[in-house]
Amino acid sequence: MNTNRFIMRLTILLFLIFLQTNSIVSQTSLDEIDLDNGKFKVGFQHYTSYDSTRTYSRVFDYTNKKIERPILVSIWYPTEQNVDDAEPLTVLDYLEILKEEEEWEHLPNDQILNWFYYQNTPANQRLLTEKTTAYANVEFVKGKFPTVIYRPSFQASSIENFALCEYLASHGFVVISSPSRGTETRWFSSNNAKEIETQARDTEFLIKEAGKLSFVDYEKIALMGFSFGGLSNIIVQNRNDNIKAIVSLDGTERYQYESLEQSPFFDAEKIDVPYAHMAQKEIPETVLKEDKVDSELNTVFQLYDSIVNSKVHRLRFHNLTHSYFSTLGILFADRDKRQDKSDSEIMESYKWAAMYTLNFLEATLNKDKKALGFMENSPENNGVGKKLITQKIKQPQKQVFAFQDFNQLALNQNYENLVQLYDSIAEKHPSLEIPEGNLNVLGLQLVFNPETSLQGINVFLLATKLYPNSSNLYDSLAEGYLFMGDKAKAVENFEKSLKLNPQSQNALHRLQQLKK
Structure with missing residues (x-):
């Protein structure tokens, strides 16, 4: 039984990287991670919800029974409850x-x-008794907090990164996670595209679940994923406008760009929020040869090259192999003597990965200036030891917002509230220019169509606000009102046109007709 389940976990190409051959047993503890928790105590809840739009089968029940898809939800959150008499969770x-x-x-x-899959050693048995920093089912702190939706690695548990989740919660974040499960059963199929979509839908379910929680700030939501979870997070961000940032812990989107391209929802140009990718160390030549791994995995990052509309932080952790971007990995995974560093070096780098995650989230969700400075600094200036981390920062390309882009957004909202639309776009694109002539032609096209006349008026009202000294625009606005039968407003605007340009023959002629 155990062997069969292990084989099923190796159905993805990337797992070649994660095999721990030539292994030695780790000797670690939670205390060695040495994370500096924040001012909050940490609460934890775990419960099951159901997605009634999808079905699911429990694989080991060996029945044909279909049930609503269960979503097992784990939540870490800040609490101010007195926990002096309470016992924290253990591993x-x-x-x-x-x-x-x-x-x-x-x-x-x-x-x-x-x-x-963990060795039943005395050291690992001791790990099970270690206390964490989370307390079960304590009160939620009052207020609203930025929220991180966490997606685990391939077929992994919601709690695989519990130390990182506790750390973020202690600093004032809510973290919500669910297990990585296949579309039909607990196990993934061989159809990667289908399984990525399933994980994306699970994430979107969690986003809706977050919306039910009174302490979640729904305007500050980020995605965080480890390994396979990184793939689905890109799809979720592409089709959900409320995502404000993405953290990728050696996400598989770096290795399997072609899997993203199989999704009809993927578009690299839609990645328009800050994105931080933390990568494993370069895979040694020995491992590449012995495990038959493509050497391009060390160098190629097609998604990074394809992102043009957001700021990207790319960090490489030279003491971490892939498994050690998770709590369960650093605690229990056997070390590969061909490439892994010492336990203390692994723990130190995991701590830095947690610190970079926290500062990235503080900078992007809370606009914290100190955290922003941390992310802009070189690793050495942040106190990182030499050769532990290298960093690249890629700025978004300057976006040119054309009149066609403005018109598409205006059309999407039926040409209503155009002043507010213009102001919101101008805030993001200070160099925005909406040509007077384009507005005039668009307004006339709309106003002389009886089905869109009011939309044309709205265009002219925006146009005259942007160009208050344009005699021609007031003349066109007046023609629109006249076409619609509103003679009083037609006269008013022809007079404004004539005041700005006393030589306007059309305004003079129209006023003579209207005042007879």
């Missing part, structure tokens, strides 16, 4: 959630290390 408490998500709810706890 074992989290792994009991892993049992539930793997649909082995009744598995005895003394079998966890054997069952889920």
Whole structure:
């Protein structure tokens, strides 16, 4: 049973990178991560919700029964409740959630290390008893907090990065996660495109779930994903305007750009929010050869090259291999003596990855100037040891917002509230120019069509606000009112046109006719 399940987890090409052959057992503890928690205590809740629009089967029930798709939700959040008399969660408490998500709810706890690929060593047994910084089911703190939707790696648990999630919650963020499950059952199919879409829909379910929580600031939502979770997060951002930032923990979008291209929703130009990608160390030549891994994985990042409309932070962590971007990875994964650093070096880099994640979220969601400076600094100026991290920052290309772009947005809202639309666009694009002649032609095209006459008037009202000294625009606005039968407003605007240009023959002629 264990062997079959292990094989199923290797159905993706990228898992060649993550194999831990020639391994040695890690000797770590939570204390060695040494994360500096913030001012809040951390609350944790876990519950099951259901997506009634999709069906699902429990794979090991061996029945044909279909149920509504279960979404197991884990939430870390700030709390100010007095927890002096409470006991924090242990690592074992989290792994009991892993049992539930793997649909082995009744598995005895003394079998966890054997069952889920972790060596049943005395060191790992001690890890299970270690205390975390989260408290179950304590009160939510009052107020609204920026929120991070976390997507796990390939078929992984919602709690795979619990130390990072606790760390963010202690600094005033809400983190919401669910397990990475296949479309039909717990296991992924061989259809990558289908499974990416399933993960994206699960994420969108969590975004809606976040909207039900009184302490979530729905205007400040970011996505964070590890490995396979990074792929689906790109799709979610492409089709959800309320996403404000993306954090990728060695996300597979770096390695499988072709999987993104299979989605009808993907468009690199739609990535218009800040994006931070944290990558593993270069894979050594020995590992490339022995594991038959394409060497281009060390150098090619097609998505990074394709992003033009957002700021991108690209960081490479020279002491981290892929597995160690997750809490369970740094605690339990066996070390590969061909490439892995020492436990202390891995822990130090994981801490820096957490710090960069926090500062990126503070900078993008909370507009914190100190955090923005941290992200702009070189790693050395942030106190990072030499050769631990290298960073590239790519600025968005200057966007040219053309009249056609403005007109498309105006059309989308039926040419209503055009002044507010113009102001919002001008704030993002200070160099915005809306030519007077274009507005005049568009307004006349609309106003002389009986079905869109009022829309044409709205265009002229914007035009005269932008060009208040244009005799021609007031003349056209007056013609529009005259076409619609509003003689009083026609006279008023012909007179404005004539005042600006006393030689306007059309205004003179029209006023003579209207005043007979």
